[in-house]
Amino acid sequence: MSPTDEPTGRIRVLIADDHPVFRDGLATLLEPHPEIEVVARARDGAEAVALAAEHHPDVIVMDIQMPQLNGIEATRQVLAADPGVGVLVFTMGEDDGTLLSAMRAGARGYLVKGASQDEVTRAITSVHAGGVVFGSSLAARIGELLSPSPARSAAEFPMLTEREREVLDLIAAGRTNGQIASALFLAPKTVRNNVSAILSKLQATDRAEAIIRARDAGMGRA
Numbered sequence: 001m002s003p004t005d006e007p008t009g010r011i012r013v014l015i016a017d018d019h020p021v022f023r024d025g026l027a028t029l030l031e032p033h034p035e036i037e038v039v040a041r042a043r044d045g046a047e048a049v050a051l052a053a054e055h056h057p058d059v060i061v062m063d064i065q066m067p068q069l070n071g072i073e074a075t076r077q078v079l080a081a082d083p084g085v086g087v088l089v090f091t092m093g094e095d096d097g098t099l100l101s102a103m104r105a106g107a108r109g110y111l112v113k114g115a116s117q118d119e120v121t122r123a124i125t126s127v128h129a130g131g132v133v134f135g136s137s138l139a140a141r142i143g144e145l146l147s148p149s150p151a152r153s154a155a156e157f158p159m160l161t162e163r164e165r166e167v168l169d170l171i172a173a174g175r176t177n178g179q180i181a182s183a184l185f186l187a188p189k190t191v192r193n194n195v196s197a198i199l200s201k202l203q204a205t206d207r208a209e210a211i212i213r214a215r216d217a218g219m220g221r222a
Helices: 020-030 045-055 071-081 096-105 117-128 136-145 149-156 162-172 177-184 188-202 207-216
Strands: 011-016 036-042 059-062 086-091 109-112
Touching: 011 020, 011 045, 011 117, 020 036, 020 117, 036 045, 036 117, 045 059, 045 071, 059 071, 059 117, 071 086, 071 096, 086 096, 086 117, 096 109, 096 177, 109 117, 162 177, 162 188, 162 207, 177 188, 188 207
Parallel strands: 011 036, 011 059, 059 086, 086 109
Antiparallel strands: none
8 A cells, every 4th residue: 555545444446547538537526425535547457457556446447448458457467466456347338248358357346438426436335345236237138148158168168268268158159259359358369379279179170160069068148
């Protein structure tokens, strides 16, 4: 904790967003709240990781699409260093791939920009208390996204890593390598390497055979 960060009993919040109007505007809205204290503001994912290590916030309001380091990878790095931080993803997109990536990275909340001030403050309070929060527009899809297919795929394909199963699930859903890279926030070369490893481990002659086997195992629902 920074020497200037004396405990106040309030929820210590770090805001990470590359758009200054949104970043500073959200800080202005939150600062008068009696239970919330904005301790730092980050302009990109790399700065979010650094400021989290410096200020030890209780909650990070994290954008996804940021330079240097995207919000998904920043979330992974922050939680690897301090698992007790609550990450609330706050972004423009609400596609299933981004939502799943955020959840798998360890985020405990997901709101779409446009949420009301009350929704944001309630979400921060809930995440700080250990709850899991999703905006009203996303709640209806959570059950489907958390279907048991990943567990089944782990049993069907124990030779694959968790990341390779994520890639295979999207292959089975008919996604291209470029779409997979975007959904999982990976470099295209990383996706190609994962696809090659999957085909090798499954001893599949081509992508089509891998899709058939994955769908037989209940994958591809995303």
